[in-house]
Each structure stands twice: as structure tokens, then as C-alpha cells.
Amino acid sequence: xxxxxxxxxxxxxxxxxxxxxxxxxxxxxxxxxxxxxxxxxxxxxxxxxxxxxxxxxxxxxxxxxxxxxxxxxxxxxxxxxxxxxxxxxxxxxxxxxxxxxxxxxxxxxxxxxxxxxxxxxxxxxxxxxxxxxxxxxxxxxxxxxxxxxxxxxxxxxxxxxxxxxxxxxxxxxxxxxxxxxxxxxxxxxxxxxxxxxxxxxxxxxxxxxxxxxxxxxxxxxxxxxxxxxxxxxxxxxxxxxxxxxxxxxxxxxxxxxxxxxxxxxxxxxxxxxxxxxxxxxxxxxxxxxxxxxxxxxxxxxxxxxxxxxxxxxxxxxxxxxxxxxxxxxxxxxxxxxxxxxxxxxxxxxxxxxxxxxxxxxxxxxxxxxxxxxxxxxxxxxxxxxxxxxxxxxxxxxxxxxxxxxxxxxxxxxxxxxxxxxxxxxxxxxxxxx
Ligand code: NAD
Numbered sequence: 001x002x003x004x005x006x007x008x009x010x011x012x013x014x015x016x017x018x019x020x021x022x023x024x025x026x027x028x029x030x031x032x033x034x035x036x037x038x039x040x041x042x043x044x045x046x047x048x049x050x051x052x053x054x055x056x057x058x059x060x061x062x063x064x065x066x067x068x069x070x071x072x073x074x075x076x077x078x079x080x081x082x083x084x085x086x087x088x089x090x091x092x093x094x095x096x097x098x099x100x101x102x103x104x105x106x107x108x109x110x111x112x113x114x115x116x117x118x119x120x121x122x123x124x125x126x127x128x129x130x131x132x133x134x135x136x137x138x139x140x141x142x143x144x145x146x147x148x149x150x151x152x153x154x155x156x157x158x159x160x161x162x163x164x165x166x167x168x169x170x171x172x173x174x175x176x177x178x179x180x181x182x183x184x185x186x187x188x189x190x191x192x193x194x195x196x197x198x199x200x201x202x203x204x205x206x207x208x209x210x211x212x213x214x215x216x217x218x219x220x221x222x223x224x225x226x227x228x229x230x231x232x233x234x235x236x237x238x239x240x241x242x243x244x245x246x247x248x249x250x251x252x253x254x255x256x257x258x259x260x261x262x263x264x265x266x267x268x269x270x271x272x273x274x275x276x277x278x279x280x281x282x283x284x285x286x287x288x289x290x291x292x293x294x295x296x297x298x299x300x301x302x303x304x305x306x307x308x309x310x311x312x313x314x315x316x317x318x319x320x321x322x323x324x325x326x327x328x329x330x331x332x333x334x335x336x337x338x339x340x341x342x343x344x345x346x347x348x349x350x351x352x353x354x355x356x357x358x359x360x361x362x363x364x365x366x367x368x369x370x371x372x373x374x375x376x377x378x379x380x381x382x383x384x385x386x387x388x389x390x391x392x393x394x395x396x397x398x399x400x401x402x403x404x405x406x407x408x409x410x411x412x413x414x415x416x417x418x419x420x421x422x423x424x425x426x427x428x429x430x431x432x433x
Contacts, residue, residue, distance in 0.1 A: 013318070021314075021317060021318060021338045021339070021340055022314045022317070022338065023099055023100075023103070024099060024100040024102075024103030024104060024313050024314070024334075024335045025099045025100070025102045025103035025106075026103070026339075027103065027314070027335055027338055027339055028050075028103040028104075028106050028107055028335070029050055029103075029106075030339040031339060031342075031411060031412065031415050032046075032049070032050050032106070032110075032415060032419065033046075033050075034412055034415070035408075035412050035415035035416040035419050036049065036050075036419055038406065038408065038412070038416060039416055039419060039420055039423070041419065041423055045423060045426070048426075048431070049080075049419060049422060049423060049426075050106065052077050052078060052079045052080075052102060052105055052106065053078045053079060053080060053081060054077070054078045054152070055075070055076075055077045055078075055098070055102065056075065056076040056077070056078075056148075056149055056152060057073065057074070057075055057098070058073070058074045058075075058076075058145065058148035058149060059071050059072070059073060059074075060072045060073075060074050060126065060141055060144045060145050060148060061144065062137060062140045062141050062144060063140065064137055065134050065136060065137060072126055072127060072128045072141055072145075073126070073127045074124070074125065074126040074127070074145045074148065074149075075096070075098050075101045075123075075124060075125050075126075076090075076101075076122065076123075076124040076149045076152065076153075076158070076160075077098070077101045077102050077104075077105035077122060077123055077124070078105065078120070078121075078122045078152065078158055079102075079105040079106045079108065079109045079120065079121040079122060079123075080106075080109040080120035080121055080422060081120040081157075082109075082120055082422050082425045082426050082429065083109075083112065083113060083118055083119060083120055083421070083422060083425045084112075084117075084118035084119045084120055085119055085120065085155070085156055085157055085158055085159055086105075086108075086119065086120045086121060086122035086157065086158035086159070087108060087112060087119035087120065087121065087122060087158070087159050087161070087191075087363060087366065087367075088104070088105055088108040088121055088122035088123040088124065088158075088160065088161065088163075088363075089104075089108075089123060089124070089160065089161045089162055089163025089164075089166070089192075090123075090124035090125060090126070090145075090160045090161070090162070090163055090166050090170070090174075091123075091124070091125045091126075091163040091164040091165060091166060092125070092126050092128050092130050092138075092141075092164070092165040092166055092170075093125070093127070093128070093129070093130070093164060093165055094127065094128065094129040095127075096125035096126065096127045097127075100125070100313065101123045101124065101125045102123075103335065104123040104334055104335070105121050105122050105123040106121060107121065107123075107334060107335065107355065107356055108120075108121025108122060108123060108363070109121030109418070109422060110356045110414070110415060110418035110419065110422075111355075111356040111357075111359075111360050111363060111418070112360075112363060113417070113418035113419075113421040113422050114356050114357050114360060114395050114398075114399065114414050114417060114418045115357075115360045115363070115364050115391050115392070115395045116391070116394075116395070116421070117363065117364060117367040117391070118367075119159075119363070119367065122158050122160075123163075124145075124149070124160055125163075126141060126145055128141060130165045138170070139173050142170050142173045142174060142177070143173055143174075143176075143177045146173070146174045146177040146178060147177055147181065150177075150178060150181055153178065153189060154178070154182075154186070154189050155186060155188035155189055155370065155373075155374065159188070159189065159190060159191060159366070159370055160174060160189075160190045160191075161190060161191045161192040161362070161363070161366050162192040162238070164237070164312070167192075167238075168192060168193060168194045168199065168204075169194070171190045171191070171192045171193045171194075171199075172193055172194055172197050174189070174190045175187060175189055175190050175193055175197060175198070178190070187373040188370050188373035188374050191203065191366035191367075191369040191370055192362075192366060192369070193369070198369070198372075198373045199369060200365055200366075200368050200369035200372055200378070200379070200384060201378070201379065201380065201381040201384050202365055202368075202381050202384035202385055202388065203362075203365045203366065203368075203369055203384075204238070204242065205242045205245075205246060206361045206362050206364065206365035206366075206384075206388060207238065207239045207242065207243075207332065207359050207361045207362035208238070208239055208240075208241070208242025208243035208244075208245070208246055208310075208332070208361070209242070209243075209246055209361050209385065209388060210358065210359060210360055210361015210362065210364065210388065210392050211239065211243040211247075211308060211310070211330055211332045211358055211359065211361065212243060212246045212247050212250060212252075213361065213388070213389055213392040213393060213396075214330055214353045214357060214358050214392060214396050215229075215231075215247070215252075215306055215308075215328070215330050215353075216250075217393060217396045217397075218306070218328045218330070218351055218353060221351075221400075222327070222328075222351075224305065226247075226250055226251040226252050227251045227252075227253065228253070229252050229253060229305045229306055230253050230255045230267075230303075230304045230305045230306070231247060231252050231253065231254050231255065231256075231304060231305065231306045231307075231308065232254075232255060232256035232257075232265075232299060232300070232302055232304045232306070232307050232308065232326070233254065233256070233257050233258075233308045233310055233332070234258050234263070234296065234299055234300060234307075234308070234309045234310060234311045234315065234333075235258070235259065235309065235310035235311025235312070235332065235333060236257055236258070236259040236279060236285050236310075237259070237310075237311070239310040239332045239333065239359065239362075240257070240259075240308070240310035240311065240332065241276065241279070243308060243310060243332055244257060244272050244275075245272055245276065248272035248273075252306075253269045254269060254270050254272055255267055255268075255269060255270065255302070255304060256270075256291075256294065256299045256302055256304065257270060257275065257285055257299075258285060258294070258296050258299045258311075259279075259284055259285045259286075259311070260296070260311070261284045261285065261286050262285070262286045262293060262294065262295055262296055263285055263286070263293075263294045263295070263296060263299045264285055264286070264288050264290070264291035264292065264293060264294060265291050265292050265293075265294040265299065265302060266290060266291035266292065270290055270291055271290050274288075274290060275288055275290065296311075297320070300315065300316065300320060300324060301320060301323040301324060301325065302325065303325045304325065304326050305326060305327055305328060306326060306327075306328045306329075306330060307324065307326035307328070307329050307330070308329075308330045308331075308332045309329075309331060309332060309333050309336035309337075310332030310333050311333055311336075312333055312336070313333065313334060313335040313336060314335065314336065314337075314338055315333075315336050315337075316329075316336055316337040316338070316341045316345075317337075317338045317340065317341050318338065318340035318341055318344065320341075321337075321340075321341035321344035321345055321348075322344055322348070324345065324348075324350065326350065327350065327351060328350070328351045328352075328353070329345065329350050329351070329352045329353065330353045330358045331352070331353060331354055331355035331358045331359065332355075332358060332359050333355065333359070334355050334359065335355060336355065337352070342409070342411060346409050351410070352409065352410050352411055353396070353410060354399075354410055354411040354414050356414050356415070356418065357392075357395055357396060357399050357410070357414050360392065360395065361388055361392055364388055364391050364392065365384060365388055368384055368387065368388075398417060399413050399414045399417060400413070402414075402416060402417050
């Protein structure tokens, strides 16, 4: 059995087992249980630590452009305020579920603790299909969602940010809606805002930059050179495209890229600048002339040195983990690997840099944005990037050394480190009962 003790191994699974494997909350809970047990945290505290503080479900009435009234479901799960206000993204998508938001909210608590920033974790989502919504409809959904959760958010309570299918514009509408209700402009109530509205320099690139920083640290461990390191990236949204651009500029050889419609592969390296131009014009990676067409499933299994899933959850599972050929897996997306897949990758000595470390660059610069908004003084980009590097490199070393010291893989090490920090804060505060 591998390091998570979660079983797996690619045998035949029942439908229930398969659903359990794909559940983001179950994945988080499985890893939490292994880590908390190793830390010998008592049972009552374990239950408290893995349970969210609050789950908010809202139903959002929105007038469509056609005049029809539709009602959208929305969620905000606040997992922990033990170390500071809640922090976490809001995602829009047709298949968003409460289970997924609950799991991702807890992951945010652990992520903030891994990089040692003073936040707890939260996550939000609205079940809607942004591809089939006009800008006006998106704005009305965003404003009503914000109004419905207004009593529970704010700079001292819970600070939302962008995630899948949400962006700077949506954060600007959230900030404005919050500000209209409290009667003054409160830029620190959300992060990931446009630069002209209290956003931080370097925030747009931050998650991709963090991905590159941890990849750089892995390269140092293996004595590899960037220009001989072949990289494949699944997902070409905020995280994937920024990671591709920055890593390409730094000398890495990007050989595969995909988005939801499929991907392209070129073993000689993809011209990223040309691809960015193609995607701007065509809204998708496919159709780009500088590589062969490849499916989203196949791209994960190509021979490469560094694989970066930067799209969505549960893409590396017990079904395909044995065919992953990368030596290093950098999890740009949240929860892209399931616990049974962890075990398979561990047995095959893949060096996994887990999501709560690998994609923590985003929340780290969100923290900087919150600090800058509150002090009303904005940093130069060089300072943002330098401070980000300092935090991410320190967290990488903390996790890897913790894993070596305790004889666990990087994922369990990251969970142990984070849970230990949150449990320590709780111990200092005491539990108000
Ligand atoms: P995004 O909406 O900007 O981009 C998502 C990309 O993934 C798009 O290219 C989309 O086409 C592609 N995609 C979606 N579903 C796919 C599928 N099934 N197969 C292949 N490609 C698919 O989102 P993002 O902000 O880049 O977030 C990507 C991931 O990174 C998510 O898991 C998110 O939670 C995580 N993340 C984002 C940030 C951030 O700062 N944006 C920070 C930390 C973690």
C-alpha cells in the first residue's frame, strides 16, 4: 500500500467506489485523516478540524436578457477562521457542487497554513454556465450572489477571489456590490481585482509564477537544467497560460498544452507567444498550426519531465496514474489527483508537488493585495514577486524537509505541516464552547 494508505491500484471499481474516488471532499478528508493520525491529534479535535464552520446555500433569482426569470444555486463554505479571516475563490460552472466547494474550502485552510499566511479557508461557487450567459446576466448573478452572502464576507470575515470561470471583472462587481451596501468603498473585501480598483501588481501571474517557482526548486533537487526540461500543461486559463508564458520565458521547453476542447503536442517545443495569439483570436488551443492535435486524456500520459495539471479536479485517477510518465507532477489545479492515484504515483517515485503548495502563489499575492488595500499603499511589481518567491521557496523547503523527517510523501507532509499549524492556533485560542 502507498503513502496515503487509501488503497487503489487500478483494479475494477464499483460505481460507488468510483464516485467516492472522484469526490473532492472525500479526497481532502482521506488525506486529512492520514495526516491527522500521524500527528496523533485527538479524535474530537480531528472531527472539529475537518468540519466546516459554516455552509451557506443561496438561490439567486436573475432576469435573463430574454425577460425570463431563472434561479441559480450558489454556495459559500467557510471552513476555518482559526488563523485569520476566511480566504478562497469563487467558481462558476454548470457542474459546481456543494461537495466540491466543501472540499476546496478545507483545502484553502491547509493551503494558507502551508505558506504561513494569516487566513483560514473558504470557497464559493454558483451553478451556471458562463458560456451561455451574457455580460449583463453574469453581472446580475454576481451582484445578487454577493448580496445574498454579504453578512458573512468582508475584509475581516471572508475575502473571496477569482477561480474557474471568474475573473477581475467579476471581482470588481463583487467589490462594488459590497461597497454599495456598506456605503463606502471597501477594496479589501475581495482580491484578484483590476489594478485600477485596488488590485495588486503581479496577482494575475501569481499562481502561474508560484507553479514555476516550485518547479525550479524541484529542478535544483534533481540537478536538471530548464532548457532540457520538457513540460506539459493541461489547462490554458489563468493558471495554465501564465505558467506556460513564464516558464517559456525562463527557458523551459513546453511540449504539450490543452484546454477543455483538446490540445496540441510538439516534441520540439511549442511557440508559446504564437499560441497565446492564436488563443486570443480563436478562444481555444485547438487549430494551432505549431503542433499535432492531442486529446485531453492522452496529453497527461505523454513522455515529459514535468506535468502540470492546471485545469480541473480529479484528472489523475486510479485509471490513468500508472500511465503517467512525468518524473515531477506540479499541481497547478486544485485537487487534480485522487488519493488512489497518489499511491500509484508514490510507488512509481513520481515527485509530487501538491496543490496546497504548488498553486499557493495565487493566495499569497491575494494576501499581499489585501495588505496593500488596507494600508492604501501599493507595492512595485518587483517587490511583490520577490516576497512571493521568498514565501513559496520557504514553504517548498518546509514541506520537503518535513516529509523527509517524518518519512511521508510531499502531500501528506504538506497536510501534516498545515494541520499542525492550525491545531496550534486553536490550542492557543482555546475552543469557545
Ligand atoms: P480558468 O477558468 O481561467 O481556466 C481553466 C482552464 O482549464 C481553461 O483553459 C479550460 O478550457 C480548461 N479546462 C476546464 N475543464 C477542463 C477539462 N475537463 N479538461 C481540460 N481542460 C479543462 O481557471 P483557472 O483560474 O486557471 O483555474 C484552474 C485551476 O487552478 C482550478 O482548479 C483552480 O481552482 C485552480 N487555481 C486557480 C487559482 C487562480 O489564481 N486562478 C489559484 C489556485 C488554484
